[in-house]
Amino acid sequence: MLDVVHQVLADFLTPMEGEVRWMYQDHLGLVTVGIGNLIDSPEAAWATRDYGAPFLHGGDPAREAAEPQVREAWQAVKKDPSLAGRWPLAEHLSDLRLSADGVRNLVRNRLVEYEQTLYGFAEFAGHDSWPADAQLALASMTWAMGAAFAEDWPNLRAACAARRWLAAASECNMSNHWMLRRNAVDRGLFRNAAWVDATGADPTQLYIGIPGNLPTLRLGASDEQYAGQGYDVDDPVSTLQRFLAFLGHDAPATGTFDAGTDAAVRAFQANEERLMPGFGVDGVVGRTTWAALGYVVPQY
Numbered sequence: 234m235l236d237v238v239h240q241v242l243a244d245f246l247t248p249m250e251g252e253v254r255w256m257y258q259d260h261l262g263l264v265t266v267g268i269g270n271l272i273d274s275p276e277a278a279w280a281t282r283d284y285g286a287p288f289l290h291g292g293d294p295a296r297e298a299a300e301p302q303v304r305e306a307w308q309a310v311k312k313d314p315s316l317a318g319r320w321p322l323a324e325h326l327s328d329l330r331l332s333a334d335g336v337r338n339l340v341r342n343r344l345v346e347y348e349q350t351l352y353g354f355a356e357f358a359g360h361d362s363w364p365a366d367a368q369l370a371l372a373s374m375t376w377a378m379g380a381a382f383a384e385d386w387p388n389l390r391a392a393c394a395a396r397r398w399l400a401a402a403s404e405c406n407m408s409n410h411w412m413l414r415r416n417a418v419d420r421g422l423f424r425n426a427a428w429v430d431a432t433g434a435d436p437t438q439l440y441i442g443i444p445g446n447l448p449t450l451r452l453g454a455s456d457e458q459y460a461g462q463g464y465d466v467d468d469p470v471s472t473l474q475r476f477l478a479f480l481g482h483d484a485p486a487t488g489t490f491d492a493g494t495d496a497a498v499r500a501f502q503a504n505e506e507r508l509m510p511g512f513g514v515d516g517v518v519g520r521t522t523w524a525a526l527g528y529v530v531p532q533y
Contacts, residue, residue, distance in 0.1 A: 234348060234361060234368045241443055242372055243268055243340040248444045248532040249415055254292065254330040256310045257320035260411070264311050267336040269376065270343065273311075275304040281331070285338030292330035303329065344372060350380035356394035357383065364436040366527065367398060367426035370405070370419045377407060377415060398427035399480075406508055414521055414531035416509050421527030428479055428527075445529025447472075450518040452495045456488040465528070470494070473518060476526050477501060498522070 250269040256278065259265045263273040267286070272278040279300050281287065288303050290296035298306075306327035310316060316323050331339070351357045351371070360368060371393070374382065383390055392400035402423035405416045418441075425440045434440070442465050448454075450470060460467040470490050474497075477484035482497035495516045505512040505525055512521070524531040 234344070234372060235365050235437055237365055237437065237439055238368045238372055239341055239344060241369070241439065242344055242376070243337045244443050245369065245373070245530055246340065246376060248530045249418075251320075251533070252336055253320050254332075254336060255324050255327070256306060256329070257323040258310060258313075258316040258318065259320075260318040262314060262317040264307060267331055267339050270339050272307070275307045278307040279303045281335070281339060284342040286331050286335035286342075288329040289332060289335075290330075291328050292332055294332060298329050302327075344376075347372075347375050347380040351375065351383065354383050354390060356390035360393070362436075363393070363396075364398075364426040364429040365439045366422040366429065366441060367393070367401070369439065369441070370401075370422035370426070373415065373419050373422070374405070374407070377412065396430060398423045398430065402427075403508060411533075413509055413511050414524060414533065417505065417512070417521050417525040418527075418529075418531055420505075420508070421523075421525045424476075424480065424525075425527035428476070431479070441527055442529050444532065445523065447523050447528055449520075450490055452490055452492070452516060454490040472528075473498075473526070476528075501525075 246268045252268050253266065256264055256266050256272065263271055264278065265271055266281070272281060288298040290298055306329045309326040310323050351360065360371060386404065389401055389404040392404060402420040405419040405423065407416055422441060428434065429436050446465050447469050448459050448464055450473060454470055456468040456470045459469050466472050468488060471486045471488045474484040474486040474494055477497045480501065482500055484494050484497040498518055499514050499516050502512060502514040502522060506514055520529055521531050523529045
C-alpha cells in the first residue's frame with residue numbers, strides 16, 4: 234500500500250475504535266489493546282514486542298515488562314467476563330501500558346503483515362496501484378475482520394479487481410450493528426476512488442479528511458453561512474451538491490440547500506439504509522452521511 238495509507242491508518246482508526254494503552258476486553262470478550270488490536274492469548278500479548286510495541290511498566294520505556302508479567306496481566310483481564318465492552322474497568326488490573334509510539338508501531342507493522350495475506354488473493358494482488366482512498370478502505374476492512382476476510386467476500390474482490398469502485402462500495406456491509414459508521418466511511422472511501430478514476434485526480438492523494446471537519450447541513454443552509462468559519466471547505470453545500478451529482482443524484486451546485494438538495498440527500502440516505510439498516514433517512518447531512526460521501530471519519 235502507499236506510504237500515505239500506512240502513515241494515516243492509526244489516525245483514521247482512532248475516532249472509530251479509540252486508543253487504549255492497557256489490555257481490556259472488547260464487546261465480544263476478546264482481549265485487545267491499542268487501536269483495536271486483538272491479543273486474545275498470552276502469547277499474542279507477549280508478541281506485541283515483535284511489532285515494536287512492548288508492554289512497559291507505567292508506560293516507561295526504561296521499564297519493559299518481562300514475559301511472566303505480561304502473561305499475568307493478560308490473565309487478570311481475560312478471567313473476568315464482566316469486563317466485556319467495559320474497557321475503563323481494566324485499567325487498574327496492572328500497570329502495563331503501551332507507549333504512544335508503540336500503539337502506532339503496532340498498527341503499522343500489523344498492516345504490513347496483513348498485506349502479505351492480501352497479496353495472496355488474485356483480485357487484490359495489484360492493490361498498490363489503486364487510488365489511495367480505495368487502499369485505505371481495504372485496510373479498514375482488513376483491520377476490522379482480519380486479512381483472511383476476503384475469502385468470504387467474492388463480490389468485493391471482483392469489484393475491486395475490475396476497479397468498479399461504486400460496486401465495491403455497495404459490498405461494504407459488515408453485519409455487526411456497531412459497524413454502521415465503519416461501513417459508511419468504507420463506502421465513502423470507495424466512492425472517492427470512483428471519483429478519482431472518473432476525473433483523473435491524483436490517485437496517490439487521500440481525499441477523505443482525517444478526521445475531517447464539516448458542518449451539519451439541512452434544508453435552508455447555504456455556503457455563505459460557513460465561509461471563513463474554519464471548516465475543511467468554505468462552500469460545504471456546493472461541495473455536497475457536487476458529489477451527490479457525481480453519484481447520479483439531481484443536485485445542481487447552487488450553494489443553497491433547497492428542496493431539490495433535500496430530496497437528493499434523502500435518496501442517498503435511503504440507499505444507505507438499504508445497504509445497512511439503521512443509517513436513517515432524515516435529510517440531515519451529519520457526520521455519518523458525510524462519511525458515506527467520503528469526506529470525514531465518523532466518531533463513536
